[in-house]
Structures are given as C-alpha cells and as structure tokens.
Amino acid sequence: MATYKKRGYKPNTKEEEQNTVEDQSTTAEVFNTLDEGASKTEEWVARNQKYIFIIIGLAAAVILGYLAYEEFIQEPKEAEAANEMFQAQQYFDQALETQNDSLYNLALTGGQGKFGFEDIIENYGGTKAGNLAHYYAGMAYLNTNQYQKAIDNLDEFESDDEIIAPLAKGGIGDAFMQLDQPEDALGYYEEAANMRTNSFTTPKFLLKAAVVAIQLGDGDAAVEYLNRIKNEFPESAEANKVAVYLGQAKAMQ
Template sequence: MATYKKRGYKPKNKAEEVEQVEENSTTAEVFNTLDEGASRTEEWVAANQKYILGGVALIAIVILGYLGFQKFIQEPKEQEAANEMFKAQQYFDLAVNGNSTVKDSIYNLALNGGEGKYGFLEIIENYGGTKAANLANYYAGFAYLNTNKYQEAINYLDEFKSDDEMLGPLALGGIGDAFSQLGQLDEALGYYEKAAKAKDNNFTTPKFLLKAGITAISLNKPAIAIQYLERVKEEFPKSVEANQVDVHLGKASAMQ
C-alpha cells in the first residue's frame, strides 16, 4: 500500500530509494504525456485555425440571418396576412350565423374574397408558411364542407396543423364528416376516433365519441359502437351527447 511521504523526505534504505526513483519517474512520465498532448492540440488548432474561424463565422451568420429573417421578413408577413384575412373571417362568421338561403354565396366570398379583399384561398396562396395561411386552411375546409364540396373539404382540413384544444379535434372531425357524406364510412370512423383522442375535453371528446359510435353501428360493428357510447355515458354524463346515447346503445345491443 502506498504511503504519504513529506516533501524533502530522504529514503532510509535502498528499497525506499528505488521506490522514490520509480515514483518520480512515473510522475515525470505523466506530465510529459500531458505536455505532449497539449502540444499536439495546439499544433492542430494552429494548423486548422482558418477552418475553425470560418466555421464559427458561418454559425454566427446563420444565427444572425435567422433572427433577421424572423424580425424583418416573417413577422411583418405574419401581421400583413392576419390583416388581409380579417374580411374573409367576417364573411365566414356571417355565413355560419346568417340566413341559410344565401349562405353558399357568403361562403364563396369567404373563399374567394370580396370588396377588394383576399379570400381564404388567396391567403393560402400568397402567405404560405404563415399562421394565417395555416388557419385559412381550417376555414376553407369548413367552408367547403358547409357547401357540400366534400373532397375539397378533406384536402384543406388535412393541410391544417394545430395542437389547439378545440381546432385540432374539430378539423379531424370535419374530415370524418366529409368522408361520411361521401359514403366512405371506414375512413369516417377512423377520423372520428382520431378526433376523440386528439384532446380530452368536455366538448370535442363526447361529440366525436358519439359520432364514432353511430358510424360503427352503420358499419355493423356493435361492439365498437357500445365501447364508444358507454364512454360518453360514463365519462361525460353532463354533455349534450349523453342525452342521445341510450337510443344508439339500444340499437347496438340489439345487433349483437
């Protein structure tokens, strides 16, 4: 076992003298190795200094370029797109809440523009990559869905991407509605299931669980229907959908 020896310690015998020589030799070897490693590192840095500085400069340019793009190009573009879309959103709200006899015409204004203002389709085309263009896909999808243009609805709603508590599930459910209207019930069921799972809340979850259950009944899948309908009844008893569950549960149970 090694023992501590004070500085200036003199060996008492030949064996200790040999041990001290070996220790000093090992220590010197360690420091020599460290010195050689440091020298090689310094030599490599010196030899590649031009490339290192170039790499650092390139990273700095990329970062500054990104920040400049966001500040001077993307942010103004986002603001302009939001301003341009305001009128189209007004048309959309008017169509949803207004007179049903003229709603198709108003949805058309929302899609294609009016009064010298862009519609959703032009926002998507001219402001790609902005939040407004993404949201315009959502509005355009539902405008097409509400005017019975189901494939167009699917196309635009599928382009909409969002983690929003409401809009994300509603877009998925809208695709399900479009597929249902096209008679493609398997696809509709899949999207209703996605919509129900996307977010857990008291509005969209029971809404699309009920639609999934009804669609499963139409597909002659009573076990799946019962599973979804019972979830509405047990997990969302105060929801509007819960009042409709018993009728559909009766149909599903009779099919088994």
C-alpha cells in the same frame, strides 16, 4: 500502494529511495505525455485554424441570418397575413350564423379588396395565418358541399389546440360521410374523439363514431363509444341520445 510523504521527506532506505525515484520518473512521464498532447493539439489547431474560422463564421452567419429573417421578414409577414385574413374571418363568422353559401364563397375568395382564405394560403404559406386559413377554408368547403376540397384543406391544417384540432379531424370525417365512405369517416371520428379529452369535442365525435359503427354493423364498437359518453360525459348534450343508439347497438351483438 501510494503513501503520503511530508514536505521535505527524505527516504531512509534504499528501497524507499528507489520507490521515490520511480515515482518521480512516472510523474515526469505523465507531464511529458500531457505536454506532448497539448503540443499536438496546438499544432493541429495551427494547421487547421483557417477551416476552424470558416466553420465558426458559417455557424455565426446561420444564427444571425435566422434571427434577422425572423425579425425582419417572418414577423412582418405574420402580421400582414393576419391583417389580410381579418375580413375573410368576418365573412366566415357571418356565414356560420346565417348558413349563407354566398358568404362562405366570399370568405374563400375575398371581398372589399381583401384576400379570402384561398389567397392567404397561396400568398402566406408558412405563416400561422396561412395554416389557420386551411382550417377555415376546409370548413367553408364542407359547408358548401365541396367535400374533397374540404378534406384536402383540413388535412393540411396542423394544430395542438384543444378544440380546433379535433374539429378539423372530425370535419374530415363529415366530408367522408358525405362522399359515402363511412369506413374512412369512422377512422377520423375515432381519431377526433381520442385526440383530446373535453366535454365538447370528445362526446360529439364519440356519438358520431357510434352511429357510423352501427351503420357498418359493428355493435361492439358502438356500445363501447356510447358507454364512454354515458359514463364520462353524462352532462353532455350527446348523453341524451345514448339510450336510443345503445339499444340498437346491443341488439346487434
């Protein structure tokens, strides 16, 4: 067991003297080992400093290149894409209000010298505007009965938004329903209902899922969806329709 020895301490016995010599020898060995390790490290660095500098230089170049790309290329491209898409969004909003197919087509293909959503997707892929253009294009195709194009575009759209993300999934479900593929539609309605919990999209797609489940003969699933609307969203517009469909679903159980 090691003991503390005061400064200037002198061993009184041969045994203590021997222990002191051994301690000093061990300490010297430790420092020699550390010195040897440090020397080997220094030698390794000296031998490989060329490669070390190359690696550091490459890492710095990558970081600086990324920052330069973001500032001088990506940010201006994002702003340009958003500016180009403004007119297409105006056409889309007008089309929603009037349900005018020609306005949906203008939103898709462009007008007044401005790009449509199709052009934004083609020319500004990788930007936020390019991603959002997939959503608008998908909904425009859905409203003009081009269902496979609607599915393709909405499937490309990525978002964490509370409202738009479920609407995109539900839009794919609507397209599959129009293509007479209710099994596929049900899966997307369920996904849309469960993606977020809010009083707008959740009861909306729970009701659609329940209606399709009834159509497919799955009364148990329909009852589950309808009860969720009744219990969790009693103030929603969909809650007013629950009683009718719940009777049908229970009759199938």
